[in-house]
Amino acid sequence: MKNALYWILLSLLFLGIQDARRAYASPYATEVLSDNPVAYWRFEDTSGSTATDSAGSNHGTYNNVALGQASAAPALGTAAGFNGTSADVSVPALGVFADLSIEAWAYIDNFPGGWSSLYNTDGCAFPCAHWQFVNLDVPRFEWALAGSDWSNGFVFGGGSWYHIVTTYEQGTGVASLYVNGQFQEHLFVLSGLVTTQSLGRIGSWGGGGRFVDGLIDEVAVYGSALTASRVLAHYNAATVPEPVSLVFLGVGVIALGVLGRRRATPPSSSTASRLSS
Structure with a gap:
């Protein structure tokens, strides 16, 4: 009976953690959505070809993307993998x-x-938005807005996450x-309107070249x-742990510890005498 109770509790604990994680609102996503993005692709999709827009209806389409990859921090959920080709x-x-x-x-x-x-808008004719790494000598970041493009002095390295x-x-x-x-x-x-009025691509240049690896x-x-x-608030929110997971983990450890102690406690002398009689 105690063995059955032990495994039932363990199963309920696991299911509870999964349900809590599904109900958990990422502090990072909360910060982003509070600033009213026009579009927000979190890449939390587990299957299919639709890249869900968490801010509205600007859903995208995955092309040869690997879903469910580990992201920079637990609060960010999952990332999308790009093969470079x-x-x-x-x-x-x-x-x-x-x-x-x-x-x-x-x-x-x-x-x-x-x-x-x-990220870029297809057939980027100015004014437009394109947003990319450039590696002509060392990896830097380059973007084009409102009729001009520039790269900056910050040097990026491979094998690290960047916000x-x-x-x-x-x-x-x-x-x-x-x-x-x-x-x-x-x-x-140059001052002027910035347009993303043409179709966009994440991870490549107009669907042909400049692919991200x-x-x-x-x-x-x-x-x-x-x-x-x-x-800064967005960046800091990525490091916030999932509170529900911590709570359930703590409760589970305590409960399993109590059950473990009960299982390990030898029978009292009166119980032993009844069993031997």
Whole structure:
């Protein structure tokens, strides 16, 4: 009877943790959604070809992408894997913006010579948005908005996760880059509308070339310029542990410990005498 109770409790504990995780709202996703992204692809899909937009109806389509990959932190859930030769995610046209922010987590296994595109609008005719790594001497980040393109001084390395955010404000003409929550550089660019009015690609350039070899996660596009404090809040939220898992784990350890002690406790003398009689 005790053995059966032990295994029943263990099974219920496991199921409870799974249910709690499914119900758990990621603190990172909560921070992102509070800033009203136009589109937000979390890559939490476990099967199928649809890349779910957690902010609305701008769902994308997976092309040769490996789902369910480990992301940078538990709060980020799963990432999407890109093979460097044919994998990408096609996404809808999002609109025309005076201000714009693009955000993602990226892990690059290998930086080829040239470009690896995280996000771009197909047939990028200015003004447009393209967003990519460039490795002409060392890996840097390059983006094009409102008629100009630039690369920055921050040097990236393969085999590490990076949280990357770029912002653009039409009123000031200022574009900014943040890496891992920290401001890196301001650039003053031509003022004008930024468009993503053509179809977009995540992980390649227009579906032909500049493929990413690595992992991408939590891609978000905003029709506003995130502030430095909001960028840092997003980054910090990725390190918050899942509280429900910790609670269930603690309860489970206590319960199993109690049962284990009961199983290991020898029978009392009165019980032993009854068993021997």
